[in-house]
Ligand SMILES: C[C@](O)(C(=O)O)[C@H](CC(=O)O)C(=O)O
């Protein structure tokens with residue numbers, strides 16, 4: 632293999648150096664924005680992708696749709712991408728295919744969860760789990776399927792909301808033995824639970840700081856002290872963008888023009904800058920200038 636680090640290696644090096652704030656990006660353009668602002672990695676949220684397609688997060692989106700979006704994000708930025716792979720889209724052999732396709736799309740890591748289909752948002756009631764052994768088999772399949780040994784396999788357990796903290800800890804240990812690189816304890820309910828889980832399971836760990844869920848919105852510095860290296864904000868930008876879109880639409884419905892909205896808008900110049908419009912134009916001119924008979 633060549634000397635340049637793989638996406639998985641870059642993600643691992645980043646979390647070894649620092650606790651990572653990882654925003655969910657609901658489109659490749661927002662991924663570019665995160666890169667420009669200096670984030671170390673980005674996240675493709677299953678809940679966010681479902682919502683942007685007008686669907687609830689109950690396992691309706693397909694592997695093809697997730698791979699398509701992951702690939703578009705990986706092409707738009709050089710940042711390592713963590714992808715929500717839900718339940719892996721089936722059993723262990725489906726997990727193999729899911730991992731191969733997401734790795735080929737360019738992701739740095741992905742998470743698999745131990746829910747039964749139809750899955751739900753981890754912060755809602757009514758979830759059911761597959762057996763711990765079945766999930767361990769899925770993790771083994773994921774590890775065996777990756778081509779790059781540094782592709783990060785993250786095991787999420789939803790057990791806290793179904794069977795309690797003890798079972799979440801027991802499952803996390805099993806998933807680590809099965810080869811998971813990172814554990815993602817979903818929907819822990821207090822700061823103390825985050826601390827206890829970290830002490831009992833050990834790192835590296837991922838904390839999901841999604842809003843309006845079961846978990847308190849804890850400080851990254853505190854989570855880092857306990858051993859959490861990756862901190863997700865899966866829907867923060869989407870929730871704020873939705874509020875802004877709603878305000879714009881309400882205004883357009885009743886107002887005679889939109890002039891007073893201009894100061895709040897991302898301008899044409901800002902958008903073009905983010906898209907590197909100038910770079911495309913310059914290259915286009917250069918290629919044209921280099922064309923046959925034009926030297
Ligand atoms: C992290 C998550 O899996 C996602 O799809 O972004 C969701 C987030 C949410 O619905 O708040 C989850 O926690 O299940």
Ligand SMILES: [Mg+2]
Nearest residue numbers: 676677678715
């Ligand atoms: Mg999800």
